[in-house]
Amino acid sequence: MLVAVWLPIAIVTALHYGTSHEYHWVHDVLRRVYYLPIVIAALRSGLLGGLVSAAVVSAAYVPHAFVLVHHFDPARSIEKAMEILLYFIVAAVAGYLSDKERSRRSQLEDALDEQRRLTGQLVRAGRLSALGEVVAGIAHEVKNPLHSLAGTAEIIDPLIPKSADEHRMWEIHKQEIGRLQKVSERFLSFAKPVPIETTTLDLGDVARRVVELVGAQARQKSIALETRISAEPILVRGDLDALAQIGLNIALNAIKAIGDEGGTILLSVSTRVVDGEPGALMCIENSGPPVPEEQIERLFDPFYSGGDSTGLGLSISSRIAEQHGGTIEAKNTGMGVRFTLYLALNS
Ligand SMILES: Nc1ncnc2c1ncn2[C@@H]1O[C@H](COP(=O)(O)OP(=O)(O)O)[C@@H](O)[C@H]1O
Ligand SMILES: [Mg+2]
Structure with a gap:
């Protein structure tokens, strides 16, 4: 913005003030060069950016156009006033169009993401x-x-x-x-998955149960088990045992991934609006080596295992999540791996 908008505005303004009023045509050209930074600002930062730059240009230009006698723009007043009005109109139109384009692009990206996710889910389910x-x-x-x-x-x-x-x-x-x-x-x-019995429950209780179950094992391997669970209940519809099973599977994998060197596991429960719906999240995040990106979707495949175990933990977990109308997602955080269980919030 500095190089493409503010600097050109400053240069044009300086030239304006520095050019003698005998050079009528130079002033005419300079006045029109202002459109360039205004349009660039509008394209980059939308309606607001365009209008702000038009206002800055007007503020810089008005003294030169109407007030200062020694640095006077020799064009007719009506022409100059029209030019200033046009700055704002051009800024508004370009800004509006760029805002619209941007929101359409982000909608398309969202739709594409959603489609990718659904395709993945379908393949996995099949x-x-x-x-x-x-x-x-x-x-x-x-x-x-x-x-x-x-x-x-x-x-x-x-x-x-x-x-x-x-x-x-x-x-x-x-x-x-x-x-x-x-x-x-x-x-x-x-x-043949076990049928679940749903009640309204606090997702925080699920997380606390998981901590209880893996606490001893984590301590034994000098893993710091941190929690971020709000005292305020985060209510979901589900089966406590089944949901704790998901957390347990993920946490045990995390302990295995950290290995013998020690590390941290962070268990957190929170709420977030997902696709316009209020959602409840349980995140289990561990320090440790990342999962190669091309394998991250395969983690949930039945019998996929990086070691010599059965490789059923995550596929069973993702099925339990589906039974709850939820999903599980795995992501490399840069410091380790994070699994997130998304459920609908029951409020
Ligand atoms: N937190 C993690 N960090 C790194 N790799 C992981 C993590 N969680 C799971 N994995 C990988 O995913 C594989 C599948 O996990 P899972 O379905 O629970 O089966 P299993 O634990 O029996 O191998 C694991 O073998 C491991 O290679
Ligand atoms: Mg496992």
């Missing part, structure tokens, strides 16, 4: 349901024979004396059956 069916099928097939194995193991158990050499092997056998049962349970619960 992948989720297809995988869900396969996983449910396998888990189901595995579960029944496992049930028989566990049942027969119980019958055989007393027949193997504790003193026998084979008893240790037998223990391993039983343990592994138990482990397989747990895994297939988890896969089944991924495929």
Whole structure:
């Protein structure tokens, strides 16, 4: 603005005052050169910027046009007055058009963002349901024979004396059956999500529950667990256990991401207007390495894991959020990673 608007205005004004009134044509040209910075100001800063620059130009020009005898613009008064009026008209029209253009562009950008988000969600939902069916099928097939194995193991158990050499092997056998049962349970619960029971609850309570659940583990790894939860309740419709599950999954990932060096996790609950609707937010933010940008959407894919774990935590979380009519978003903050759960505010 300084180089494109204020400096040219100052230069033109100086030339105006410095040029003798014998050079009629120079004054005519200079008066019109003022339009340039006015239009630039209007294009850059909209209606307000245009009008302010027109006012500055007028204030600079009026003494020269009508008042100061020694530095007088020799043109006719009516011409000069019209010129000043035109400064304002040009500023207003250019400013108005640029404001309109700008608001249209931001609307388009918003619409594009929304479309991108919806497409992502759709792709994710499609992948989720297809995988869900396969996983449910396998888990189901595995579960029944496992049930028989566990049942027969119980019958055989007393027949193997504790003193026998084979008893240790037998223990391993039983343990592994138990482990397989747990895994297939988890896969089944991924495929068939548990129905939620919604009540009106304080999202702050959800965050406090998460802090309770991971507090000990964070301390053990010298992670500072900070919270920013308002005492004023932030009410949403939802299932406390299910929402705490989301927070727990994200917080446990955060602890894992921070590693053994220590760091911070910030848990905050707040409200914000999202797309014109009042929304409630739970943010869980951790210091630590960023997620490569191209992988950030994949975090929510079932079985996507950066390590050797099952990779179901975030996909289950995003499904619970969907059950609540909400969404989860992951973002690199520059200092670490932030997950945000958006829900509708219930007021
Ligand atoms: N806060 C985080 N910082 C860095 N990477 C993360 C974070 N949260 C999740 N991830 C990545 O997303 C992957 C998927 O997470 P999740 O769905 O919970 O599955 P899992 O924890 O079983 O691997 C993790 O393996 C990890 O690579
Ligand atoms: Mg996880």
